[in-house]
Amino acid sequence: MTRIYDRLIAEHGMQGVSYSVVRRYVADRKPKIRVEAGRGPVNVFFPQTHRPGEEAEVDFGEVTINLRGEPVTCMLFALRLSFSGKAVHRIFASGGTEAFLEGHVHAFSTLGGVPAGKIRYDNLRAAVAQVLGFSRQRVETIRWTAFRSHFSVDAFYCQPGLQGAHEKGGVEGQIGWFRRNHLVPIPSLNYP
Template sequence: VKRWRQEHRLGSDGFMELAWHPGEAQVDFGVAQAVIGGDRVGVHCLVVSFPFSNMRYVVALPGENAACVCYGLRLVFEHIGVVPMMLVFDNATGAGHRVAWDKVTIVKLFALFLAHYRLETRFCNPYSGNEKGSVENAVGFLRRNIMVPILNAESYGQLTRFLLERCDALANNGHYRKGTSIASLFEREKEDMQPLPRIGFDAVDWQERRADRDGRVKVDGNYYLAGPSWRGWSLEVGLRAFDVELRTQDGRVCAKLPRVYGSSPVTIRDPAVLLPALGRKTNGWPESTIRDDFPAKLRLAVDHMDAGDRRHAFRLIARASDSSGFDAAVRAGEHLIEQGRALDEASMMMLARRIKAGEPVDDVKAPDLRVYDAFMQRKEV
């Protein structure tokens, strides 16, 4: 069979060298191992290559859906300060679905992204990696030169910032053929690209879901908690690359939760959404699902409170959570308890903001704001 194929091989078999113009970019995904927040995960690396200059950029993402594609491309565009004229994609990614050999249907979210940045796009033929050889090589190059040894980062955002900086540093190398640095060629290439729009594209896919009797909505096989107040409501679910936003039809935000990829054995929730319910039904505290989310000393203090004090504590923590997040709010509450102080709104709000800003408050005495009350009292002269 091999000999027959060699004898009957057509003269047109083989690959043609392709010419790429300034402002044209190729896009593809690769997977590499990294440690994110202490867990070793497979990071989906969105690689953008500019064949004319051989400039390459990579963004770390948790998946390859349309929201991740749009979010990653926006980061690259804002990093370089311009927008390319043309994007060349793989056979089929989260941006589109191949419905026939020569036809790809672009998903709605990515179509909106293309309109926002005034982009043209083209999808390669199936099994035709040579049509985007620049980005195919860039995926392997960046994985070997940046992702080894295994990187350790607190978040995907921190990892992405490091990767983009390393890509800029690698651009000081010379072009393999043109006899000058990649960085100088890319600066020349950017002159043929489009300016950034004033407002970046919010890559969010809105879908309608109905909350069950527990106030949960099901998305991609996982349950996200909107809160008991919204049970039975028809809610809008906004899917982004890293979070899921739940809101009512009139725009009221119920919760904003981290997006989970894969199957989660538990409901994804923000403990703060249950605080209003506990403020109304304080007897539910001992069996509450968020009791273990409280720091030990604050949890013990709440256990020994009567109904009125619990109601007051939950409402204070809820207000601090709205401005600074649940973790900062309960840490502020625990700090006040450790200092032998009762929970008051002014101290809770101020401490929670300081904790959110990253200030170390563990060894700092909680402020006594009663001096301001004395200062405001009228004194007789």
């Protein structure tokens, strides 16, 4: 960018042009030049389609409550249906195996059944004992395997790290929405 700016001044005498104007013009024009030369990016778009009751997403998110005047961090379990966006939430003291399984049972009973297709998951310790390389193959925990078999849950595990961050964005946004709309201001509980 600096070379282009310097050449405009040296070769074309454009003293009145600022560097930021040149930078904006080049940023706008560069992709168009690449397309005209046949080297531009190919715009490929695959729209997501979901059938009713077919797919869902599950995740945990941190929430804060005041318990007897002290702030306590708890875990919010969320199961969100992909087609309708309907979600079921439950707050637990931790995000352990018991909370993970109980959250599913609560969601299935609230929704009136189990999603017929895949349910998308992170690589939660409650479900995944080991991630095998960068594939989608996982070694599941014994309790999760038994639970999945009982309820006929078809698990789909997202890629670890940033590669899989977009694969279950609906439930990620749902947790933030729930936190902002139901837990602000921070609720106070005064149990003995």
